[in-house]
Amino acid sequence: MITSLTGAYSALGTNDKLGALQAEDEINKAGGINGRKIDLTILDDQTKPDQAVTSYNKLVGDGVVAVIGSSYSGSSLAVIPVVDRDKIPYVSTAAADDQVTPVHAYVFMTPPTAATVGDRLLQYMKAKGLTKVAVLYNSANAFAELGWKSMKANAAKYGVDFIDQETNDFSTTNYTPQLTHVKASGAQALMVWDTGPGPVTVTKQFKDQGLGIPLIMSHAEASTLYAKPAGAAAENVIVATSLGVVGPYLPSANAASKVTAAMTKTFQTANKYYPPQFAFDGYNALELIADAIKRTGATASQIQQGLESSTLTTPEGTYRYSKTDHYGLGLADVVIARIKNGNFVPTAFSAALLKEGK
């Protein structure tokens, strides 16, 4: 496993690691896969593409049969060409759609794609009658730009019109000009595509400016990394999440509810906090690989075949990988949540859908 233990993404990578370690422990305690134990080696990529390649080379040199990839998209995108060359199954925990579109035979990802999340958000906007929406996206951030692009492409289908498009970059600290534009545009909601400190700053300034319209965040903000520093200003903000993040509110009818409860209980006992998105990603990545090994065998090409025929229910939903689909999660695995007292609670819109299992 390659993950960011140091550098800007260490808070993400550390949880990826904890999730994967928990999966390793559970699988081995249950007797391993077909009697063989999993041996998980974890290396740091320092949140740097070059270090990711160095670490990858070491793992392959050590003879691993599959690699779990960093949640830093830059690292994953740098490793993918070498994965193509070596033909080693690579399950990424990064969120960039470009890892799996177009399909690379050996590359898979665990988070929902931005395209899926974007569609779910558009459904929500349509249902709420939010047809005139403003967007703010970080044009120096691959994840944000890709997410916004796919959302823009599908907006017309849902009758949503993005009447104001604002940008920011990593060094933006004062959003007054952008928020002034949004106010003037008469938008009914503001959609934000960004990661890291930007969304927190926007949320606080958004509240102070008193725009009085809903603020909607992508799934990059579905963790305490966003909710905690944003504090009271984040109250009532709408955030797209995976099933795991809203685990406590999942109806028992939902297929993922049982595994989610089990996974989160163990994680909370060991680490004293509710697992964030990244922990689920690390956990699922190893579960998916283990499941493939159990069904088709433990060589690199057998694992690849196994992954392409996966149907596995995890705390994030049910993955259905195929030859043409290497992201696996669908619309039913994305929840539109509202922040209440710092917790992610499904909106009425999503609660109804969850009950129906959609």
Add this chain to the structure above:
Amino acid sequence: MTLFLQYLAAGIASGSTFALVATGFVVIYRVTGVINFAQGVFAVLGGFLAYSLLHAGVAHGLAEGVAVLITAAIGLVVGLVALGRRGTPPLASLIVTLGLAIFSYAVVITVWGDLPISYDGLSGLLAIGGVSMQRQYVLIVGAAVVTFLALALFFGRTYLGMALTACSSDQRAARLMGIDVWRMGLLAFAVGGALGGLAGVLLTPLQPVQFDSDVGIAVNGFAAAIFGGLVRPVTAFAGGLVLGVAEAMVAGYYRSSYETAIALAVMLALMLWQASRRGPTEE
């Protein structure tokens, strides 16, 4: 017109934050000749300390004040290490401050973890006519103005301030006059630490900080400080405002993605223009 004034206000607001960070660079460089790469760290530590104190139930104002005092002490420690033995060259000191900045990452992660934090400052807007500014920013603009006035008076009018300045212009002469250059350097680091901490406690309510936020904070502050040649507080203030206003105008009238690049280009152009006026040999 209202729109222009709104952007101008936003620019002055963020410019003041840059300027406030710049003060620390200026005080330390002016006295010791060291560019303190750990300047952003004081702001980060100030933010974290205030956060902890607030959570422990200390009142607003007092918590921030105590945090600033502690960062002053931290500044003193940084100075002790960075200045090293007498005669350590500035380049070595610079790398040492960089090392201390990285060391602070380890400290912050150990004490507070690797998650970003923030706390509530003043909330709401101050609106005059159609132009508004977040109250927290109003506070920062005020703090920046007071700080710069105080610094200008301190360096220009007080004996200690003049002694500090003497160290920077001619160390040997200063020593002959009985000024302890090394001790003055430490004092400068302590003041620099306090100024960095002040910037931090005021900024954290606006933008979350985490262990490695120091780089972003320091780059803008450095840009503002360099505008005044790292020694002149008032020009550094102007530098901060130029940077902030240029960014706000680009974001307001063009596209925010270009705000940093264009604002930096504007600063560069102004500096080149200054340099061409000064002639080639003057530092």
Add this chain to the structure above:
Amino acid sequence: MIGPRAPSRRALVVAVLAAATLALPPVLPPEWQSLYVFIGLYAIVTCGLSLLMGFAGQVSLGQAAFYAIGAYAAAIPAVHGAPPALGLLTGPVVAAAIAAAIGVPLLRLRGHYLAFGTLAFQLIVLTFIAEAGDLTGGDIGLRGIPPLGLGSLQAVTPVQYAYVTWLAVTAVFLVTRNVVRSRPGRALRALATSESAAAAAGVPVAAYKVEVFALSAGYAGLAGAIYAFFLSYIAPGSFPILLSIQFLVMAAVGGLGAVWGSLVGAAVVTLVVQLLQEIGSLPAMPTQVPAVLSYAVYALVLIVVMLLLPSGIVPALTARAARRRRDDVAPTEATAGDDARASRLSSVL
């Protein structure tokens, strides 16, 4: 600069080093092979920076910008079907040309102003790369860069890249040596000490400064080109300001103005970071230990080295060796020169 009998001994040392360099790649374990490539690349960039700082007295906080420019200038034509080997030419040439062009106005700034100017330049370059998506792939990055090669001869494995890299290191060091020893080189050194004195002595100061700036950018561009082919993926995120600062650290740790300093600096810094990473990712390590350990120890190493050896490792070693020699031989020009240089260099920043 060396005592009369020294060259032969020195030639022997260099020959042994060269032989070891060549013999190493195939016997290294896999992860060390890519590390070996990176050490070489960093040494090339640091050598240029060291030349710029140590000999021309100019500081750059934006050297990674030229590393990036070289990478993109090599990768973009290759992605569009040009022979990849051409990139080894376009990378350094474009980087040097851009440096020469911006150097004319930029080098009117000096000292800290120049440091800021180069830093700002890098941020502007990164914004440009991120925004010029059609050309550069934007912030998502440029993917599918073909492997380096001419015709059927292709470099694919880390070992092959290790040879390409270290060939480049050798070329860069030879060029640097010649530059340092040439007449302009001596003039340059005068530049580091006092620009006005050099100007008074008839040195075309402005032109020389731009030339060194362009040369150092060319080095960075060459390293960037190899980097692009080696990773086959580049993005603005691969060239952060921190990388520029890391180059500065390598130059300072190794010792400015010493060709070997760049090699030692690059190797020491890279190896320390790698070692800490290995320890940090041992299975038994609790959650936050990797981060704390690698930051704390890296920082301490940096602080201790710079406090004990303020002018860097290599100058400190040569000074010690020279002192020992002085016991039987009269002080050589070399030691006197080195000491003087070390003290002069301290005024660079």
